[in-house]
Amino acid sequence: MTSRSEVTPWWRNRRYLPWLVQGAVALVIGVVVAFLLTNLLLNLTARGLLLSWSWLGQPAGFDLAETILPFDASLPYWRAMLAGLVNTLRVVIAGLVGATVLGTLIGTASFSSNGLLRRLARVYVEVIRNIPLLLQLIFWYFVVFLALPNGRDALQLPGLVLAKSGLFLGSPELVDGVWQAPLRFTVEFGALLTGLVVYTAAFIAEVVRGGIASVPKGQWEAASSLGFPPLLTLRRIVLPQALRVIVPGLNSQYISLAKNSSLAVACGFTDLYSVSETTLNQTGRAIEVMLILLGSYLVIDLVISALMNGLNGLVQLRER
Amino acid sequence: MATTPPLVVRASPLRRLQKELFGSRLDGLISIALLAALLAAGLGFFRWALFQAQWAVLSANSTLFAVGRYPVEQQWRLWLLTTLLALATGFSWGLLRAFPGSGAGRALWPRNDRWAAAILVVLALWRPMALQLTIAIQVRWWGIAGLLLLARWAAGRYGPAIPQACRRLIPLLWPLLYLVGMVLISGGLGLVQVPPSEWGGLLLTVLMATFAILLCFPLGVLLALGRRSELPLLRWGSVIYIEFIRGAPLITLLFLGQNILGFLLPGGLSPDRVWRAAWVLTFFAAAYVAEAVRSGLVAVPAGQLEAARSLGLPVPLALVHVVLPQALRVALPATVGQFITLLQDTTLLSLIGLLDLLGTARTVMANPMFLGKNAEVYLVLAILFWSCCAALGLGSRALETRLNPHSPSAPQA
Numbered sequence: 028m029t030s031r032s033e034v035t036p037w038w039r040n041r042r043y044l045p046w047l048v049q050g051a052v053a054l055v056i057g058v059v060v061a062f063l064l065t066n067l068l069l070n071l072t073a074r075g076l077l078l079s080w081s082w083l084g085q086p087a088g089f090d091l092a093e094t095i096l097p098f099d100a101s102l103p104y105w106r107a108m109l110a111g112l113v114n115t116l117r118v119v120i121a122g123l124v125g126a127t128v129l130g131t132l133i134g135t136a137s138f139s140s141n142g143l144l145r146r147l148a149r150v151y152v153e154v155i156r157n158i159p160l161l162l163q164l165i166f167w168y169f170v171v172f173l174a175l176p177n178g179r180d181a182l183q184l185p186g187l188v189l190a191k192s193g194l195f196l197g198s199p200e201l202v203d204g205v206w207q208a209p210l211r212f213t214v215e216f217g218a219l220l221t222g223l224v225v226y227t228a229a230f231i232a233e234v235v236r237g238g239i240a241s242v243p244k245g246q247w248e249a250a251s252s253l254g255f256p257p258l259l260t261l262r263r264i265v266l267p268q269a270l271r272v273i274v275p276g277l278n279s280q281y282i283s284l285a286k287n288s289s290l291a292v293a294c295g296f297t298d299l300y301s302v303s304e305t306t307l308n309q310t311g312r313a314i315e316v317m318l319i320l321l322g323s324y325l326v327i328d329l330v331i332s333a334l335m336n337g338l339n340g341l342v343q344l345r346e347r
Numbered sequence: 348m349a350t351t352p353p354l355v356v357r358a359s360p361l362r363r364l365q366k367e368l369f370g371s372r373l374d375g376l377i378s379i380a381l382l383a384a385l386l387a388a389g390l391g392f393f394r395w396a397l398f399q400a401q402w403a404v405l406s407a408n409s410t411l412f413a414v415g416r417y418p419v420e421q422q423w424r425l426w427l428l429t430t431l432l433a434l435a436t437g438f439s440w441g442l443l444r445a446f447p448g449s450g451a452g453r454a455l456w457p458r459n460d461r462w463a464a465a466i467l468v469v470l471a472l473w474r475p476m477a478l479q480l481t482i483a484i485q486v487r488w489w490g491i492a493g494l495l496l497l498a499r500w501a502a503g504r505y506g507p508a509i510p511q512a513c514r515r516l517i518p519l520l521w522p523l524l525y526l527v528g529m530v531l532i533s534g535g536l537g538l539v540q541v542p543p544s545e546w547g548g549l550l551l552t553v554l555m556a557t558f559a560i561l562l563c564f565p566l567g568v569l570l571a572l573g574r575r576s577e578l579p580l581l582r583w584g585s586v587i588y589i590e591f592i593r594g595a596p597l598i599t600l601l602f603l604g605q606n607i608l609g610f611l612l613p614g615g616l617s618p619d620r621v622w623r624a625a626w627v628l629t630f631f632a633a634a635y636v637a638e639a640v641r642s643g644l645v646a647v648p649a650g651q652l653e654a655a656r657s658l659g660l661p662v663p664l665a666l667v668h669v670v671l672p673q674a675l676r677v678a679l680p681a682t683v684g685q686f687i688t689l690l691q692d693t694t695l696l697s698l699i700g701l702l703d704l705l706g707t708a709r710t711v712m713a714n715p716m717f718l719g720k721n722a723e724v725y726l727v728l729a730i731l732f733w734s735c736c737a738a739l740g741l742g743s744r745a746l747e748t749r750l751n752p753h754s755p756s757a758p759q760a
Contacts, residue, residue: 048578049578049581052584066610066612070609140370140374141368142364142367143377143378143381143382147381154733156736157732157737157740158691158732158733159705160691161694161695162705165709165721166725169712169725286597289598289599290598290698292598300596300598307606314607317599317607321599328594
């Protein structure tokens with residue numbers, strides 16, 4: 028062997044190699060980003076759409092079907108976006124609660140002593156998970172909620188009326204063939220909420236099932252030999268241990284629910300995404316609208332994550 | 348002390364059913380309530396499906412649902428492609444069965460296969476008839492199903508006679524077929540061009556899903572490796588990309604692709620709307636696949652890479668030959684789960700105005716002739732998506748047992 032081959036060439040030297048690789052990657056990323064940004068700048072200048080936020084103060088000129096904050100067409104764009112964001116938050120919060128309750132029920136049902144109930148819980152999960160959410164939302168809206176009867180034929184329960192014109196709560200009255208009540212939810216909201224709850228509950232049921240299955244069987248047996256009835260065992264012994272596994276899994280399901288709420292546009296609910304789409308079509312401000320949209324969803328995700336991490340800290344095993 | 352097998356008393360099926368459903372008084376009540384509800388729902392559904400539903404909306408639009416507005420005079424290309432696909436499927440199916448490792452032994456038609464063949468025959472005979480297709484098209488479907496079964500039989504019978512060297516080349520059939528398929532669908536090489544705006548229905552859905560699945564997998568593996576790399580730039584680059592994509596809803600990214608990609612590229616270079624959506628789907632799914640693969644990489648002990656390095660393997664080779672095979676096996680269920688999600692996510696294309704299956708359904712629903720036939724169409728779409736996703740899930744589980752080195756049915760290397 029000659030002495031030449033014993034010297035490691037510089038491009039294979041372990042001291043330089045990482046820097047070489049990173050330098051090459053940085054160069055590629057830098058060139059691509061610079062290329063895209065240059066094009067962006069050129070294209071935006073050519074169309075007179077350079078980044079600006081003053082359009083947010085101009086009157087929106089479109090109306091929203093359903094808002095909590097008072098809104099009309101003369102109010103500025105930022106108010107429209109805000110109203111959309113509030114609508115998104117409304118459906119996300121209601122959806123989180125509903126999906127958690129339904130998911131927990133179905134998840135625990137798969138441990139029932141009743142064989143039929145157990146199998147139905149499995150069938151529910153397998154059917155719902157394998158059908159696209161968008162298809163389910165459209166189904167709920169067009170096939171179920173828009174087919175509801177109106178006026179006198181509406182579905183009436185004490186303190187609650189479900190009609191094509193919406194869900195009415197708190198002593199609804201029929202005035203000239205139109206239902207009126209202190210609390211009204213539109214069918215658009217109802218369809219979106221039902222779809223999100225039914226879909227997410229299937230995933231939460233799997234998380235809950237996995238959590239309960241992770242608790243050793245001996246815990247059930249020990250509790251039952253101490254004379255605990257099954258429901259008390261579940262509440263005081265199994266769930267506290269299962270929650271350690273369940274909470275991290277719930278976190279990702281909650282974030283998916285928040286992101287999935289953007290499909291509201293399929294059932295005509297004016298959420299943040301749907302308002303943004305209208306705003307973009309009217310103003311042409313693609314970059315600004317996208318920044319607001321992505322930023323808002325990022326903040327919602329981060330808030331959910333932070334809350335769930337706090338909850339996780341509470342349920343984890345504390346050791347001295 | 349001689350061990351005796353545990354005494355297992357197998358109760359009669361009726362006895363077991365009674366114990367399952369009527370074990371206690373509460374269970375009995377629940378069972379009766381559930382049975383009554385199921386019976387009522389089942390009866391109501393059958394009454395609707397048989398007497399009220401008008402399935403004509405499907406037969407009247409069957410071509411639209413299948414291929415969208417693909418020009419009629421060019422549709423022979425799609426028939427040719429379907430035939431090739433059927434042949435390749437039958438061929439691969441037969442070969443999988445001809446070699447042990449599937450645990451099914453060497454029987455030419457194991458029981459599962461007989462079931463699959465029977466279902467295929469029933470579908471091929473009944474489906475075209477139920478859709479009231481013309482007799483010429485019905486015959487074509489019979490022919491395609493027959494060819495599939497013939498290829499299955501031939502490969503199962505004569506497959507073992509193929510020399511070893513040729514057998515290794517057989518998996519290459521599929522990528523080759525994919526390329527042939529792309530040429531057949533889009534044109535070129537002497538065929539008339541059919542622009543993507545004329546693709547639609549099932550054709551577009553399948554094309555988008557397969558394109559994104561094929562490309563997002565290598566991208567996802569690279570991102571996962573990047574995220575676990577020791578080089579800070581690679582690691583942080585991958586982390587930022589993955590978390591950015593996972594923080595945004597897909598619909599906003601598709602929207603971004605439609606509205607902003609045009610600004611980012613020099614004028615006229617921006618691809619067609621369909622391809623823009625396909626790339627967004629790919630880049631979106633890659634971030635999720637990366638997380639699935641990462642869970643597999645975590646499961647491989649660090650000693651594996653260290654052992655490979657100490658044997659003198661450079662890092663890239665150690666990753667490809669030692670770490671990735673183990674990691675991907677662990678990550679398989681999660682990865683296929685992402686593919687299933689991706690298939691479902693193709694429905695979002697309908698929200699940005701593309702005519703995939705759901706988009707086609709929405710345009711058909713907008714036609715005054717078919718007003719109020721929502722339930723029929725969406726039910727069939729749901730069954731279609733459900734079958735595809737459930738089949739992918741089943742396939743993934745079968746592959747999992749086949750690849751598991753500890754399972755008794757694993758091939759002996």
